[in-house]
Amino acid sequence: MNSLNRRKFIQVCGSGLALATLPFSLHAASGARVVVIGGGFAGATAAKYLRLFGPDLQVTLVDPATAHVSCVGSNLVLTGETPIGELTKPFAALSDKYGVELVSEPAVSIDAANKRVSLASGATLDYEHVILAPGIDFEPVSGHDFNVMPHAWIAGAQTTLLQEQLMAMADGGTFVIAIPKTPFRAHTAPYERATVVADYFQRNKPGAKILILDANAAIAGMNRTFTEAFTGVYRDIVEYVPNVTVNAADALNRRLDITREGTASSVTAEVINLIPAQKAGKLLFDSGLVPDGSKFAPVNPLNYASTLAPEANVHILGDSQSTGQAKSGHMANSQAKVCVDAILRDLAGLAPDPAPKTTAAAFPPITRRTASWTTTTYSFDAASMSMVASSSAEAPKPTKDIRKEEGPGWLINLLSDSFA
Numbered sequence: 001m002n003s004l005n006r007r008k009f010i011q012v013c014g015s016g017l018a019l020a021t022l023p024f025s026l027h028a029a030s031g032a033r034v035v036v037i038g039g040g041f042a043g044a045t046a047a048k049y050l051r052l053f054g055p056d057l058q059v060t061l062v063d064p065a066t067a068h069v070s071c072v073g074s075n076l077v078l079t080g081e082t083p084i085g086e087l088t089k090p091f092a093a094l095s096d097k098y099g100v101e102l103v104s105e106p107a108v109s110i111d112a113a114n115k116r117v118s119l120a121s122g123a124t125l126d127y128e129h130v131i132l133a134p135g136i137d138f139e140p141v142s143g144h145d146f147n148v149m150p151h152a153w154i155a156g157a158q159t160t161l162l163q164e165q166l167m168a169m170a171d172g173g174t175f176v177i178a179i180p181k182t183p184f185r186a187h188t189a190p191y192e193r194a195t196v197v198a199d200y201f202q203r204n205k206p207g208a209k210i211l212i213l214d215a216n217a218a219i220a221g222m223n224r225t226f227t228e229a230f231t232g233v234y235r236d237i238v239e240y241v242p243n244v245t246v247n248a249a250d251a252l253n254r255r256l257d258i259t260r261e262g263t264a265s266s267v268t269a270e271v272i273n274l275i276p277a278q279k280a281g282k283l284l285f286d287s288g289l290v291p292d293g294s295k296f297a298p299v300n301p302l303n304y305a306s307t308l309a310p311e312a313n314v315h316i317l318g319d320s321q322s323t324g325q326a327k328s329g330h331m332a333n334s335q336a337k338v339c340v341d342a343i344l345r346d347l348a349g350l351a352p353d354p355a356p357k358t359t360a361a362a363f364p365p366i367t368r369r370t371a372s373w374t375t376t377t378y379s380f381d382a383a384s385m386s387m388v389a390s391s392s393a394e395a396p397k398p399t400k401d402i403r404k405e406e407g408p409g410w411l412i413n414l415l416s417d418s419f420a
């Protein structure tokens with residue numbers, strides 16, 4: 001993608017273009033209630049666009065939090081460059097500006113047959129359509145204490161804990177990042193974490209090192225960009241080790257027991273960022289929407305309806321679903337618009353768009369002054385009934401413009417399109 005096209009892409013990424021020309025009257029949707037569970041990039045975007053394009057709909061957003069803390073951009077919180085408040089987006093904007101009704105408690109299950117959501121308080125909400133977007137849950141690692149070895153993979157208190165640990169680390173100390181097997185949330189983000197922290201160490205912690213223990217056989221996102229960074233500008237700081245399985249954690253001794261190519265050993269470090277393997281949000285398992293033996297929820301990518309309850313108007317978005325598209329905030333925002341479009345069409349008695357497209361993007365900082373970018377577009381493939389990556393690109397090299405203007409501009413657009 002050349003620079004002009006990339007700028008255009010950044011400008012439209014959050015504009016809801018797919019919905020701008022809906023070819024039917026929305027009044028057929030009059031009064032119908034849509035309940036959205038989870039106010040992250042997927043759920044917040046869906047709630048906002050349902051009200052924008054279906055002003056007669058009743059839209060209820062259920063989330064125990066009153067604000068969403070964005071993981072996107074959160075690696076820069078670790079080094080103090082971005083205050084976490086800049087990434088904290090209150091849901092009040094969705095109610096004040098768009099009339100979304102807010103319910104501040106967790107949903108505990110879905111009764112698909114009766115179109116009813118049960119909340120933790122015992123209250124219930126009936127719906128015509130429900131959107132489930134509860135993000136991720138973690139597969140446990142034996143001995144893993146999140147208060148000692150933060151995952152910092154759901155932003156908020158975990159992010160600031162890891163930040164405090166990194167800031168308090170002595171010069172010459174070692175920071176371990178343990179990366180799980182794919183698929184996990186944001187394939188570029190653990191490596192971005194390494195470049196951002198390596199840059200911080202270079203300027204603030206003489207002699208400090210980063211050891212990346214990757215369960216995968218190779219760098220899982222933006223391989224060329226991060227290989228160049230780890231073997232180039234950060235060759236004296238970062239050691240990258242593939243094919244490492246973490247078997248157990250010892251919080252007291254800050255130790256990981258690992259296996260690499262059949263050989264068991266252990267690693268100790270001052271700061272350990274253990275990112276566990278991931279699966280769909282618990283709500284989806286509790287509601288019977290993930291098949292036995294699977295980790296994510298199957299959906300029809302034309303409308304994100306659960307394939308386990310195809311006629312029940314249960315839609316699943318974002319990191320919890322299993323279409324194989326990138327698990328990313330940009331993608332969650334994109335899926336939300338396809339799903340909203342499909343719900344509005346359904347309420348008007350129409351079939352979903354037969355050829356949806358979605359996009360994912362990231363603009364990882366590589367140094368204090370440079371950043372890179374990647375984008376992937378997915379198109380619906382009717383033969384396989386799946387979304388396939390139809391084009392993909394990565395910056396030829398990190399540049400100052402991307403770090404100073406294009407990356408921050410993209411993030412501001414994405415946050416404001418999803419939450420404001």
Ligand SMILES: Cc1cc2nc3c(=O)[nH]c(=O)nc-3n(C[C@H](O)[C@H](O)[C@H](O)COP(=O)(O)OP(=O)(O)OC[C@H]3O[C@@H](n4cnc5c(N)ncnc54)[C@H](O)[C@@H]3O)c2cc1C
Binds near residue numbers: 039062107108362364
């Ligand atoms: C360090 C890091 C960097 C990243 N960088 C990028 C990037 O550069 N670009 C990019 O596009 N993506 C990036 N991502 C990925 C992105 O953050 C996720 O893919 C995105 O947040 C997924 O959105 P979601 O709506 O599916 O889930 P989430 O954003 O996690 O939202 C889930 C919401 O559901 C709520 N919830 C959970 N259970 C319940 C329940 N039972 N009842 C009610 N509510 C519930 C939660 O409170 C939460 O608000 C990054 C992630 C990390 C960790």
